[in-house]
Amino acid sequence: MMTTIATSKVTVIVGLGITGLSVARFLAKQNCPFLLMDTRENPPLKEEYIAEFPLNMPICGELDQAALNTADQIILSPGIGLSHSALSEASKHGVEIIGDIELFARHADAPIIAITGSNGKSTVTTLVGEMATAAGLTVEVGGNIGIAALELLSKPKPDFYVLELSSFQLETTQKLNAFAATILNVSRDHMDRYDSYVAYHSAKTRIYFGAKNRIVNREDPLTFGPLAQGVSEINFGVNAPDLKQFGIIQRGDKKYLAQGAKPLISVDELKMVGTHNLSNALAAMALLSVMGGLNEHSLEALKQFKGLDHRCQWIAEKNGITFINDSKATNIGACSAAITGLLPTLKADEKLLLIMGGQSKGADFSEIEKIIDDRIRAVLLMGEDAELIKQAVPSSIDTHLTQSMASAVEKAYQLALPGDRVLLSPACASFDMFEGFEDRGHQFAVAVGGL
Template identity: 50%
Template structure:
């Protein structure tokens, strides 16, 4: 039975992917609802009119009086709650919620909830593969792939959900079996007033959680208010009780749990210290929900990484090329620079730049100085990055991705790596980060 009253009126605000999943969910349950979107022609408008012609839809500027007809507004993650019309409706007693809140009310199986500034998709995918290897009927989605409400099924034994800060803003009580914020660094500063507001949004994931997983190398990942639930930790240091980490024995580095070595790090197919941290986080989450180590370790040995996430493209003239186009913020770029940099003998030639989303690039300074031979800058905020880096390493400014690759090839020496890790969004030059990464990989292949 659905935990939603059918005699109340709802409005879905936002008609993108998650908004359309809300439409399907409400229609299947006979709930009375309408749809609103700030855009004149939202992405799913044609689908809505074809499949649900009876549903009232209003496009363009939000009408507060119309919104106030509803008992509850389901706000899509792309629309900020600070939008004046939403604030006005809330002030008049209308409840603001979202698809994840509704999913949590209706999910019958345990939820593994994963957020963080970076590595969410990688860890979510890993835990999903671990659960499948253990024989669980698992559903994976949320911010990654399939919208949460489309995953609901009585057949599912475990949900593994990637959740963004935008989704968590409208999530009042998730009640996950285990929840984690993998890391916290500045992102989406064009939406939030500052890091504290972004941090608070992320930490809504812990509301009602039965267990938590914490990155012991990032204090901002600890729940702001402990509810006394069991806490597991992960990090690159040697682990203690209820902890996953790295241990070294006879010159061999191992993934370890407490005082038990689990597998040699060299057996991972993904490179870099950041990927070792991702593996440890996935192990901690899987262990919290009772997945056996043999299935989890087999999944780690088979995992080759996700596209556009520190993805090895090829080696040419002794130089490796990595596509990390998904690094759309400073924290993600730092993870790649440090993760690869500390794991190789040569230096990095970094390709960075794009739409910085109001970020502070000063955090790149020390790691670029330590691990990079040169930096090639492109895009709208190239100048801001250049100013933040100062005279750490040589800088080259270019007008296109092809020019960036050509310059990087000239700068790199055998044993080095060329790393596309922009620390910026792509929208100033590309359709999305996927297009940026695909064009990079294609251009590198053509070099040969």
């Protein structure tokens, strides 16, 4: 049963998007008085909110400092940073500032499986949900993917909640108390939000606060951290595992996903492509093991899982040239994971053509030099920061500036040879040219279809 919130003051919700609306609905069910504010004059869900709460109009355009300073509590949407001056002032007045995930954790009536990482978290979250369902467990999946976390509390109690969590959501989470939590990997991202890489990493590690089981990537030291007494830890990686851990082993001429020395699935049986997706599969297996759902049924679901749209998604083959949509790669780490995952699958005479570009979000592209070698036939650049990326691409690589997705695809097709793969993995945000990464991936598919 959920606890009713009792207070003589007003809770202030800051941010009117999917999260803010879910908080308003939750507080209304709890009979908790609230105000809702947004820094934008016309936030995207304003009309929907007004239709549901016509007697509680939102305050838009400027945050009401007086109301914030006297609030019982502020529930902050992830799109707004804690560094906002109005929030800093309210904090000085002793007002507690939390996010919807902290509120969810305080009221959740089933164990939480929590998943974060710079890359792969949507894939792993979805995969864990499908594998758990196949194993006979009931789960509700949401958070940073699909349904807002608080909306899950209105559904029948499941065996587990499975949440994808961003660093923005974790910033305002005090103690998640997850049954199992994982950081899949950490690479530079959102440097336009954080003043340092350390601050970004620190936000990610909050997922472990109060966790009973911790799943870490043994190939990425940044997924580790101090281990509290009584916390169980399992690790995964695409190398050979120790006893009871998860990894890849060789048996004859085949490679297997395995727990310890026990082979579970042949790599050849998976529909997902790329080494990074092997890592994602192993992370999901480790989580299922602590959930009590790693069995023949969940492993069969893993075999059938094709991955998510816009994440190393096979689009088409044209005259022996394969086109892959990885539009969700909005940072260098994701782009690197796609490249390093696909290169080992190429034969000696096959190469990769890479389409990149967009809004860099303050990223340092010097890392590109480490991931692009002579197996990259060409790099096609587009968008706001194309020139910035070009400066980081090794001069030995054939590089072209293009003006649109269609022209980038067409140029890649002209340069490619049979057996090559054309990979859209932008390493940038999309809003300079597209409505979002989904629109960018869709336009890539349309351009490929028009060849």
